[in-house]
Structure formats: C-alpha cells, structure tokens
Amino acid sequence: MRLPLKFENKMKYLLGEEYADYVDSLSKPMYSCLRVNTLKISVEDFLKISPFKLSPVPWTSNGFYYDASEDSPSKHPFYYAGLYYLQEPSAALPAATLPIEEGDKVLDLCAAPGGKSTELAAKLGGTGLLVSNDISASRIKALQKNMEVFGVTNSIITCETADKLSNYFTGYFDKILIDAPCSGEGMFRKSQSMINAWEQNGNEKFAEIQRGILKDAVKLLSLGGMILYSTCTFDPMEDEDQVMYLLEQDKNLSIVPIEEHEGFVPGSAEWCHMDNPSKELSYTYHLFPHRIKGEGHYVALLKHSGDCDSYSSDSRYIFTPYSRKRVDEIDDFLSHVSGLDMNDLELRNDKLFLIPKDSPSLSGARVMRRGVYLGELKKKRFEPSQSFAMILKPEDFDNNLLLDIDSIDVKKYLRGETLDVESDAMDGWTLVSIKTDAGSFPLGFGKMLRGTLKNKYLPGWRLMS
Secondary structure, three states: OOOOOHHHHHHHHHHHHHHHHHHHHEEEEEEEEEEOOOOOHHHHHHHHHOOOOOEEEEOOOOOOEEOOOOOHHHOOOOHHOEEEEOOOOOOOOHHHHOOOOOEEEEEEEEOOOHHHHHHHHHHOOOOOOEEEEOHHHHHHHHHHHHHHOOOOOEEEOOOOOOHHHHHHOOOOOOEEEEEEOOOOOHHHHEEEOHHHHHHHHHHHHHHHHHHHHHHHHHHHHHHHEEEEEEEOOOOOEEEEEEHHHHHHHHOOOEEEEEOOOOOOOEEEOOOOOOOOOHHHHHHEEEEOOOOOOOOEEEEEEEEOOOOOOOOOOOEEEEOOOOHHHHHHHHHHHHHEEOOOOOOHHHEEEOOEEEOOOOOOOOOOOOOEEEOOEEEEEEEEEEEEEHHHHHHHHHHHHHHHHEOOOOOHHHHHHHOOOOOEEOOOOOOEEEEEEEOOOOOOEEEEEEEEEOOOEEEEOHHHOOOOO
C-alpha cells in the first residue's frame, strides 16, 4: 500500500516506534462486526440461535466479531428480519459510548447510512424521539431502509444543514451524536480510493467543515445535555483541535471521561494546535488499527454543566388523527392489528403514517420521513407497506404464516416467489415470519388464497441469490 509522504511523516510523529506496526496492520484483513438489534431480540436470545461463530467486541455490549471468510450474515434470513446490523467494529464505538436514557430526545446529526442511528434507536427502546439527519439526500435512502428494517417507530429523518436545524431545535436535544465528515485516514486499509481522496482534499478542508457543523450543533443541545464527537481519522486538526473548538463555543461544556478499553490511545494536549489545550483531552481516545481489532477512529464525550431543562414549544406538530377521518378499507385492515394507538395515525395523500408522539412542527424543513409509513390506499383497497411488517410481532397480527428458519420457503419468499404452503392462515393479508427457538420474527406481507401466498415482499429488498 502506497502512503503519501506527508501522511507518513505525521504518523511517525504520532506513533513513534509503533509506526512500523501500524504500516504492517494495513496489509492485514479488515475485521467485521455484527451488532444485535435489541429492539427485536435480546443479545442472550440471539446467541442461542446464531449460526455464526462470534466473539465479543470489547467496547459494545451487543457487538460481535465474525469471520467474513467463513460466514455471510448479509445473506441470512436473520438479516432480512432486522435482527442485526453489519458494520466495521470501530464504527460501533460512538453510539455505544453516548449514554442514552429512555425518554431522551436524541439527534444523530450526520446519520447516513444508519449504523449509529439504528443503535441509538435500540438504546431508546421505543421511547423519546430520535432525529436522524444527513445533508445528502442520496445517502438518506440507505438510512431510511436501515431504520425500517430495524423496526424503528420513534424517529424523524431530515435532510438539513446544522444551521437550518438550529432554527427548529434550539436547546432541544438531550443527546447529540456528531460522527463528522472527515479525511478518512482511519479507513485507508479499506481501499486505495480513500488514500487518493486524502491526497486531493487533505485535512484542512474537513477541519473547516467540522467547525461549521460544531458551531451550529452546540445551539441544539439542552441544558445538561451531552455531545459525542467522533471521526474516522487520526489527525489532531480534525480531532483534538475540534474538541477544543467546541469547548470555545460554549463555556458550560466540558470533556467527560469515557470507558477505556485495551489498545485505546488517550488524546493529547501536546498534539493539539489550539492555544491552552485542556489536559482533559486525555479523556478522549484514538483507535489505531495496529492496537485494536478495528479501523481508525476518534471519540470525545462532552457534557453541558447547566441544570437539565425540558424544552417547550408552542408549535407542536398537529395532525388530524385517523379516528377523525374514517376510511373503511383502512379500518378493515387495522382490525387485524393490535397495539397501534389510533391517535398517532395520520392519513396524508392516501398514505398512512404512524407519527412519533410529541413530534415537533418542522414546518418548512426537509423532512424525508416522519415516523413509519404504514401503507397506501389504492383503488378502494389498502396496501400495507414493508415497513409496517417490520414494526410488528406475529402476535400483533391475526393472520400469520410461520416458516421454519431452515425451510426452503424462507429463501423463496425473500426472492419474491409465490409460495404453495400448508398453513392455518386465512385467505387475505398474511404476515410472513421466520420461526426460531427464540421466537418468531416478521419478514413481510403476502396475500393468501386457498393455500397459495402471493408474495408482497418489497422488490428492492429481495434476496438476489
């Protein structure tokens, strides 16, 4: 692997005698991580049914290494049921580190493709509110799909800059995660293109972008709230310098210690280019690939010292509850569903949504998805969505087709094929689930007619092999 000379000199300064070990690590295979979705299954139960050889990732309670040369979790039905997320191990650290409490209002400011948002949602456990934002509309498509697969109900997905969000959410969020755009030095092992991009853009360009984000992000934090700042780069200009810049934006912010794990390297005031750098930079951590089983990363946790204060707004999101506009076709379908609060439903342009409770106004903002898209009225019938199936449990729907996890019909369903099955399911809309020793987990809908299931699995999600 060819490394730029400027980068080599910097890394020799940062690592000293360990530089050769770092270079050697770049020629070794990357590590792979599977993170259990605790919205759908406990870690204990998943380990009982997992077909993969797993070992714990030290810095997250629900993350596990797997051998990508032996296992393909992305092709297993458990993946399509949303039982786990696949990501690079170090990338699991930021969301694992931010201390989420039930009922929190949480912002994932640079959220796509969704690895961090899905974990934040799992930690919220269906309570509070999660706003997942990304400036890139194209990247939000992946974010939206991952949130749907995970069965997240209490989220709003936006596509705005941090300064625009501050017009709506000043002092609103209890917790903010900022996995900032960066030069990507920690991902050089991933591809030569990362190195080429570094040579083209350098650190200065991203440091300027990061300062712009942080300047506005601090306005979004509530009194007593916490910010988790992270990058996948090593350069102090994008790491320690940005933490010091953040401290300058609000004197009530301070760095707080996070849990240290073997191989973590404390941040350094000596590396910082800012005047009077805080000694508490040692509470932040660098991850170097020659010291840990993962790629390069940096994390810092900051807390506002003010007394916790509840955000209040006179412009709460107001929608017409479904109960005020009765539609027979929707009523008929929902009569088969339990556990939905009809007061949280909104019918807009023949599309039905489940709206998070206490959803703020956001009038004029680019809201890509508010809550869960449940389905659509089409020619006097209601067609439930794929995302509707993913928020259900089999006991929430009164017409079920349970497929044994080892059945050939599972893969046939995921490929979009029609199924001929022996089942107690009635004719009509049917929730298709996989059956395991740890419970049953929905995959999607189908329409049963005399033992033949017409497949309604979403085409864009289908198994290709």
